[in-house]
Amino acid sequence: MSQLNETITRALRERAGDLLAAGTVDAFVGFTTGTVPMVMRPLVARTPEEARQFVWNSFCVLNPANFLPELVQTLSGEGQVRVGVVATGCWSRNMVVQIQENRLRREQIHIVGIASRGMVLPRRVRALFAGREITRVEEKEHELVVSGPGFSETVSRWSVVRDNCRTCSHPNPVLFDEMLTSHSTRNPVADRFDQIEEIERMTPEERYQWFQGEVATCIRCYACRNACPLCYCPTCFVDESRPQWVGKSLDPVDVSLFHILRAYHCAGRCTDCGACEAACPMGIRMRLFTRKLEKDVLALFGTEAGMDPGQPQPLATYGLDDPQDFMLRG
Numbered sequence: 001m002s003q004l005n006e007t008i009t010r011a012l013r014e015r016a017g018d019l020l021a022a023g024t025v026d027a028f029v030g031f032t033t034g035t036v037p038m039v040m041r042p043l044v045a046r047t048p049e050e051a052r053q054f055v056w057n058s059f060c061v062l063n064p065a066n067f068l069p070e071l072v073q074t075l076s077g078e079g080q081v082r083v084g085v086v087a088t089g090c091w092s093r094n095m096v097v098q099i100q101e102n103r104l105r106r107e108q109i110h111i112v113g114i115a116s117r118g119m120v121l122p123r124r125v126r127a128l129f130a131g132r133e134i135t136r137v138e139e140k141e142h143e144l145v146v147s148g149p150g151f152s153e154t155v156s157r158w159s160v161v162r163d164n165c166r167t168c169s170h171p172n173p174v175l176f177d178e179m180l181t182s183h184s185t186r187n188p189v190a191d192r193f194d195q196i197e198e199i200e201r202m203t204p205e206e207r208y209q210w211f212q213g214e215v216a217t218c219i220r221c222y223a224c225r226n227a228c229p230l231c232y233c234p235t236c237f238v239d240e241s242r243p244q245w246v247g248k249s250l251d252p253v254d255v256s257l258f259h260i261l262r263a264y265h266c267a268g269r270c271t272d273c274g275a276c277e278a279a280c281p282m283g284i285r286m287r288l289f290t291r292k293l294e295k296d297v298l299a300l301f302g303t304e305a306g307m308d309p310g311q312p313q314p315l316a317t318y319g320l321d322d323p324q325d326f327m328l329r330g
């Protein structure tokens with residue numbers, strides 16, 4: 001384990017344990033080692049002893065904001081609860097969105113902030129070792145040591161970091177009760193929307209071809225939707241049968257409709273946490289769709305999702321001085 005991860009892991013175990021022992025929180029959400037290399041699984045600790053299983057490294061890619069409201073609701077059966085949770089920049093912004101959408105109350109969570117130095121996309125590591133079985137990945141300060149039967153090789157950590165982390169403009173939590181690490185001083189990427197601008201420069205025909213190619217291998221497993229903290233509808237439009245908004249098949253029209261509508265449902269709410277892409281078994285880059293809308297929302301409304309719990313969401317509010325006058329027409 002890298003020195004930095006070891007320090008954060010030790011501090012996290014200690015702090016979560018103290019918060020649980022003092023009764024400041026009733027449960028604490030973090031991560032622990034999974035059963036296969038490069039997979040970390042969420043862990044809900046209820047005691048300081050359980051908190052000793054927490055681990056922090058570059059493979060903590062699932063966004064805990066996804067299940068936080070359900071956890072709070074479940075524990076609320078025991079009375080007033082407060083749940084501790086680790087949060088990087090994008091995760092904390094998703095927690096802000098949950099507060100804005102009345103899924104959580106601020107006082108129900110205690111956020112322990114960690115400045116993100118970028119998470120690794122395991123798929124990228126596997127691609128470098130195609131055809132070879134990876135049995136162990138050890139994270140060093142700036143490298144990963146990847147081992148399997150008959151090999152042990154070193155790869156640069158940054159070369160396999162997720163796309164969203166490379167262009168991240170908020171590595172530090174925007175909402176927190178305490179920080180576990182010092183704030184990141186990472187410089188924001190100069191042109192964080194360059195991938196989107198490249199797609200915008202395509203002709204409509206080229207863009208259509210690009211989009212069809214991007215979603216062609218989608219098997220509609222909905223792992224992307226299930227990993228996303230914004231997709232909490234009791235019945236998602238793809239599961240609705242009366243009316244049936246979209247067919248259930250792998251027909252390109254049905255697949256396209258799923259992706260376009262899901263992206264629009266995330267407009268003004270997506271914090272580019274990358275959990276959707278990390279969960280996709282087919283390597284589909286659906287963030288490029290939500291990112292386009294993130295860029296448009298920033299240009300049209302001057303806001304980014306999840307920056308302030310008291311700020312109204314751009315697509316959930318309107319004013320009489322909005323540029324379009326449709327709300328004035330009877």
Ligand code: SF4
Pocket residue numbers: 217218219220221222223224225279280281282283284286
């Ligand atoms: S996770 Fe990937 S394959 Fe599954 S529905 Fe989403 S885009 Fe399609």
Ligand code: SF4
Pocket residue numbers: 225230231232233235236237238261262265266
């Ligand atoms: S895709 Fe849309 S309807 Fe389905 S869960 Fe997400 S936000 Fe809700």
Ligand code: SF4
Pocket residue numbers: 094227228229230266269270271272273274275276277287290
């Ligand atoms: S759409 Fe993807 S990137 Fe955006 S909040 Fe959901 S999981 Fe995160």
